[in-house]
Amino acid sequence: MIAIVDYGVGNLFSLVSSLRRIGADAKVTGNAEEILNADKIILPGVGAFEDAIKKLRSAGLDKTLKEAAAQGKDIMGICLGMQLLFEKSYEYGEHEGLGLLRGSVVPMEGYIPEGLKVPHIGWNGLHFTRKHGLFRYITEGECVYFVHSYFACDCEDSLIATAEYGKELTAAVAKDNVMGCQFHPEKSGDAGLSILKAFCEGVEK
Amino acid sequence: MITKRIIPCLDVKNGRVVKGVNFGGLNDVSDPVELARFYNASGADELVFYDITASYEGRALFTDILRRVASEIFIPLTVGGGINTLEDFDRVLKCGADKVSVNSGAIKNPALITEAAKKYGDQCVVLSADVKRVDGVFRVFAKGGRENTGMEAIEWIKRCVSMGAGEVVVNSIDTDGVKQGFDIEMLRAVCDAVNVPVIASGGAGCVNDFVRLFKEVPDVDAGLAASVFHFGEIKIPDLKRDLHANSINVRLVK
Numbered sequence: 001m002i003a004i005v006d007y008g009v010g011n012l013f014s015l016v017s018s019l020r021r022i023g024a025d026a027k028v029t030g031n032a033e034e035i036l037n038a039d040k041i042i043l044p045g046v047g048a049f050e051d052a053i054k055k056l057r058s059a060g061l062d063k064t065l066k067e068a069a070a071q072g073k074d075i076m077g078i079c080l081g082m083q084l085l086f087e088k089s090y091e092y093g094e095h096e097g098l099g100l101l102r103g104s105v106v107p108m109e110g111y112i113p114e115g116l117k118v119p120h121i122g123w124n125g126l127h128f129t130r131k132h133g134l135f136r137y138i139t140e141g142e143c144v145y146f147v148h149s150y151f152a153c154d155c156e157d158s159l160i161a162t163a164e165y166g167k168e169l170t171a172a173v174a175k176d177n178v179m180g181c182q183f184h185p186e187k188s189g190d191a192g193l194s195i196l197k198a199f200c201e202g203v204e205k
Numbered sequence: 206m207i208t209k210r211i212i213p214c215l216d217v218k219n220g221r222v223v224k225g226v227n228f229g230g231l232n233d234v235s236d237p238v239e240l241a242r243f244y245n246a247s248g249a250d251e252l253v254f255y256d257i258t259a260s261y262e263g264r265a266l267f268t269d270i271l272r273r274v275a276s277e278i279f280i281p282l283t284v285g286g287g288i289n290t291l292e293d294f295d296r297v298l299k300c301g302a303d304k305v306s307v308n309s310g311a312i313k314n315p316a317l318i319t320e321a322a323k324k325y326g327d328q329c330v331v332l333s334a335d336v337k338r339v340d341g342v343f344r345v346f347a348k349g350g351r352e353n354t355g356m357e358a359i360e361w362i363k364r365c366v367s368m369g370a371g372e373v374v375v376n377s378i379d380t381d382g383v384k385q386g387f388d389i390e391m392l393r394a395v396c397d398a399v400n401v402p403v404i405a406s407g408g409a410g411c412v413n414d415f416v417r418l419f420k421e422v423p424d425v426d427a428g429l430a431a432s433v434f435h436f437g438e439i440k441i442p443d444l445k446r447d448l449h450a451n452s453i454n455v456r457l458v459k
Binding site: 011021047121123124125143145147164186187189190193 | 210328
C-alpha cells in the first residue's frame with residue numbers, strides 16, 4: 001500500500017486518481033501507524049511552507065516521516081511536499097524543514113533573470129543530472145508540469161534532474177530512499193504517470 | 206525552457222459539449238469525457254471547461270463530468286462559468302479542477318479574487334476578461350460579452366492581478382469568431398501591463414495564427430481556442446509540429 005500523507009494541505013483528488021490509474025493501491029491517511037506500515041509514502045503539498053510544516057508538526061507526522069525515512073522506507077515528496085524534505089526554507093522568513101535532504105528552499109525572484117514571470121507555471125523539459133530509476137520509463141527532455149515560486153538549492157548530493165527557466169532549477173531529487181519532484185507528476189500526462197509508476201514499483205538505491 | 210501551451214476550451218451545457226463538434230473517429234462527439242480523452246491524446250497541454258448551464262441539475266451534472274475527466278486525464282484542468290463565491294471554488298476544486306476562472310463573478314465582487322487567492326493560492330485563480338474596443342478604448346464586457354461595464358480593460362486586468370489573479374485569459378470580442386487571427390494589439394497591451402501568464406483567446410482560424418501569435422507577442426504563454434479544434438480545422442499534433450518547426454518551444458507528445 002502507498003500511503004498519501006494527509007495533513008490538511010492541498011487537493012489530493014488527482015494524485016489519488018493517477019495512482020489508481022497506474023494500478024497502485026493508494027490510501028490517503030494521516031494515521032502514523034498506517035503510514036509506518038505502508039510500503040511507500042508520498043508527501044503531497046501545495047501552498048505555503050510555514051503553514052504546511054506547522055500542520056505536519058501539529059499532527060505529529062514530522063516524527064512519523066523521519067522514523068519512516070530512518071527505517072529505509074521509500075518516500076516521495078511532491079511540489080511543496082518535496083520542499084518540506086529539505087533542511088530549511090526562506091519563504092516569508094526562515095523555517096526549519098524535515099531535514100531529510102541536505103539543502104534549502106529559496107525564492108526564484110532575484111535568482112532567475114529579471115523579466116521572467118514568477119511563479120514558474122507550465123510544461124518544461126527535464127534534464128537529467130544523474131541516471132535514476134525514477135526516470136526509467138521517460139527520456140531526457142520530456143516535459144512535466146510545474147507550478148512554483150521557490151526552488152531547492154545547495155542540494156547537489158541529491159539532485160537528479162533540473163529544468164531550465166532562465167537558470168537551471170532543481171526539478172527532482174533523490175538520496176537513498178528519500179525522493180522528490182518539484183513538478184506535479186499527477187498533472188504531467190504520461191510522463192508523470194511513468195515517474196509515479198517507477199516510484200511505486202521501487203527504484204534501486 | 207518553458208513551452209508555449211495549447212489549450213482547447215469546452216463549453217458544457219447540461220452535461221454535453223455545445224458549439225457543434227465534428228470529429229471523425231469519435232463515437233459521441235458531444236461527450237465531454239470522450240473529447241477530453243481525445244485532446245489529451247492529441248497533445249493538448251491543458252483543458253478549459255466552461256459550465257454554461259444555469260440550473261442546479263445542470264451544475265450537478267457538470268461537476269460529475271469534471272470528476273470523471275479528472276479521474277482519467279492527468280493534465281491541468283481549468284474550470285469557469287458561474288463562479289461567484291468561495292463555495293463555487295471549493296465545489297470544482299474538490300472534483301479535480303486545478304485552476305478556477307472568474308469573469309462576471311469578479312466584476313460583481315472583485316474581493317472574490319483576493320479571498321480565493323488567499324485560500325487556494327494565486328496559481329489557482331484565473332481572471333478571464335472579455336474585452337472589446339469602444340471608441341478606440343479597450344473596455345471590459347460582462348454577461349458573456351453582451352454588456353459594457355465601462356471599465357477600462359488594462360486597468361481592470363492590472364487591478365485583478367494585484368489582488369491575486371495568477372493568470373489572465375484575454376478574450377478579444379473584436380476578433381472572436383472572425384477566424385482572422387488573435388488580437389495582437391490587445392494582447393501586447395496586456396502583456397506589457399502584467400507579469401503573470403497571459404492566455405490568448407479569440408480569433409484563431411488556422412495554424413499560422415498561432416505561429417504569428419507567439420512570434421509577434423513573445424510574452425504570451427498560451428493560445429486557447431474552441432471550435433477550430435472541435436471541428437478539426439486545426440489538429441493539435443499538426444499545430445505543434447508547425448510551431449516547433451518555427452522555433453517555438455512546445456511540448457511534443459510521443
